[in-house]
Amino acid sequence: MSQSYKDFLKKYNIDDFKTKLQLTGHTKIDFYNDIDKLLRTMCKIFDKLSNIAPMRGAQVLMGLAKLHETNTIINKTDVKNCLNIDRLEKLKYAFNYLENAGYISIEKKTKKFHIVKLNEEDNPDLKVFREIVQKYWKSPSEEKEKIQKWSEEK
Amino acid sequence: MRNTLKRIELNFENEQSMFDSLKIIRSEYREKTLKSIACIIAILTVVLNYLIFVYLPYLNNTSFNFLISGMNLSIRKIFPLDLTLSWLLFSTSIFLIVYLIKTMYLKFTPSMIRYIKRETKHIGFEFKKRFESVGLFIILNLVSIFILFYLDTKALHFDNTYLSILFRNTFVIYLIMSITLPIVWIFINDKFVIKVKENVFVQCNLRCNLSKKEDYNPNLVGIILTSNRLCSKFDKSGKYIHSKISEKRWLKKKDNSSISPYLHFQEFSVPYNFQKQFLNITLALSEWENNYDSNLDLMNYYLSTSYPYYNKYMIKKYPPSENQMIYWKFL
Numbered sequence: 001m002s003q004s005y006k007d008f009l010k011k012y013n014i015d016d017f018k019t020k021l022q023l024t025g026h027t028k029i030d031f032y033n034d035i036d037k038l039l040r041t042m043c044k045i046f047d048k049l050s051n052i053a054p055m056r057g058a059q060v061l062m063g064l065a066k067l068h069e070t071n072t073i074i075n076k077t078d079v080k081n082c083l084n085i086d087r088l089e090k091l092k093y094a095f096n097y098l099e100n101a102g103y104i105s106i107e108k109k110t111k112k113f114h115i116v117k118l119n120e121e122d123n124p125d126l127k128v129f130r131e132i133v134q135k136y137w138k139s140p141s142e143e144k145e146k147i148q149k150w151s152e153e154k
Numbered sequence: 155m156r157n158t159l160k161r162i163e164l165n166f167e168n169e170q171s172m173f174d175s176l177k178i179i180r181s182e183y184r185e186k187t188l189k190s191i192a193c194i195i196a197i198l199t200v201v202l203n204y205l206i207f208v209y210l211p212y213l214n215n216t217s218f219n220f221l222i223s224g225m226n227l228s229i230r231k232i233f234p235l236d237l238t239l240s241w242l243l244f245s246t247s248i249f250l251i252v253y254l255i256k257t258m259y260l261k262f263t264p265s266m267i268r269y270i271k272r273e274t275k276h277i278g279f280e281f282k283k284r285f286e287s288v289g290l291f292i293i294l295n296l297v298s299i300f301i302l303f304y305l306d307t308k309a310l311h312f313d314n315t316y317l318s319i320l321f322r323n324t325f326v327i328y329l330i331m332s333i334t335l336p337i338v339w340i341f342i343n344d345k346f347v348i349k350v351k352e353n354v355f356v357q358c359n360l361r362c363n364l365s366k367k368e369d370y371n372p373n374l375v376g377i378i379l380t381s382n383r384l385c386s387k388f389d390k391s392g393k394y395i396h397s398k399i400s401e402k403r404w405l406k407k408k409d410n411s412s413i414s415p416y417l418h419f420q421e422f423s424v425p426y427n428f429q430k431q432f433l434n435i436t437l438a439l440s441e442w443e444n445n446y447d448s449n450l451d452l453m454n455y456y457l458s459t460s461y462p463y464y465n466k467y468m469i470k471k472y473p474p475s476e477n478q479m480i481y482w483k484f485l
Contacts, residue, residue, distance in 0.1 A: 048404055051427040054169070084429065086276045090167050143433045148278050150440045151351040 043136035056094040065133035084140040164269040166426040182263035190254040201247045238302045245333045261360040285344045291336035298332050355382050379435050381419040395445050403438045
């Protein structure tokens with residue numbers, strides 16, 4: 001069952017300034033689990049929303065955020081592979097839009113090698129987004145790998 | 155124009171290409187429908203001509219009347235092989251008409267099939283057209299035609315003995331079955347599927363509003379993904395697991411085919427997010443297998459402890475977890 005944000009505040013009396021917040025023993029574990037549930041739900045919402053929008057911009061942002069966990073230098077092909085997309089042209093519009101909107105920065109090293117980065121300096125909210133995505137999101141390439149392993153099982 | 159359409163690949167990456175892709179799908183669908191209608195008209199013309207000029211003049215003397223009434227086939231006075239030819243024409247035309255109507259109902263067009271094939275291949279699976287009704291029809295009718303041919307050539311004939319009457323009646327029932335079974339098969343088993351693993355597949359249905367001439371929305375090209383049968387709707391444990399997985403993965407909880415007594419997973423996708431939605435439903439199937447099978451194994455273990463053939467292997471393979479005990483409450 002997903003955790004409601006309002007229920008979470010009510011459960012620990014966070015918005016009630018008369019009650020003292022005490023986090024000891026089991027309460028601390030419960031508190032962590034509830035926050036974990038909230039963030040996981042948020043990540044699921046990111047994932048679903050990124051697949052509803054007709055442009056792949058949100059997917060590229062999620063892919064980039066995920067790749068920041070392991071790669072220091074990320075190029076457009078890395079993002080394409082992470083999202084398990086067959087052709088880079090499918091992401092052309094998304095990269096253009098995100099760059100124009102200032103959500104990502106693209107450094108053109110050569111004609112084909114473009115380094116891509118999340119623009120966290122201008123958009124500090126992307127830091128939380130990246131942390132959530134890195135912790136909870138499974139990229140399509142990871143999902144594909146998991147399914148292929150399962151389908152090979154007898 | 156036709157060649158240009160064949161070469162163009164569908165693209166749903168921006169609004170203009172979506173609009174163009176839908177135009178291609180519409181024109182292909184129109185072409186496919188026209189072809190099917192032309193075929194149906196041609197078949198009906200042949201059948202009507204046969205009925206009017208060949209069959210009706212000898213209506214009282216046809217071999218079918220003799221076969222059904224049980225009279226001796228040797229006294230009929232129509233042309234040779236009339237039984238075989240009439241049956242061949244009758245069964246084939248009925249089957250083809252139903253088959254073509256079903257093809258018209260299926261909105262998958264060649265370019266759309268190519269698009270989904272490409273997307274599926276990229277995830278490592280294969281999108282297949284599973285049309286088994288044609289094979290079934292051919293097999294059943296070959297047997298009918300073989301027997302009818304023997305009856306026509308008088309190599310086989312009926313008399314008034316018990317065995318002969320039994321064989322004749324059975325054969326008439328078989329003839330009816332050989333046409334009804336493939337037709338039922340067309341509606342139940344002919345589909346586009348993606349095989350995930352042995353006995354696990356995902357069925358694809360295209361939903362697209364192609365009838366309106368203007369104001370059509372390119373985003374309305376929808377693909378309904380439906381999993382294979384999971385378990386009976388009356389299996390409470392299965393229903394609970396199904397509902398939990400559907401909830402977690404945002405799958406449709408209400409099955410469109412409410413008449414079906416089985417549970418399925420169902421997901422809606424548009425061409426642009428087909429791959430992702432397919433991964434979602436397949437992961438749901440994998441979770442189902444892990445949870446439901448281990449639950450069944452646990453049940454087997456529980457039952458086996460009551461009997462001498464108790465199996466220690468099951469409990470080692472699937473040690474009971476807290477979640478599994480929740481399902482137990484529903485058993």
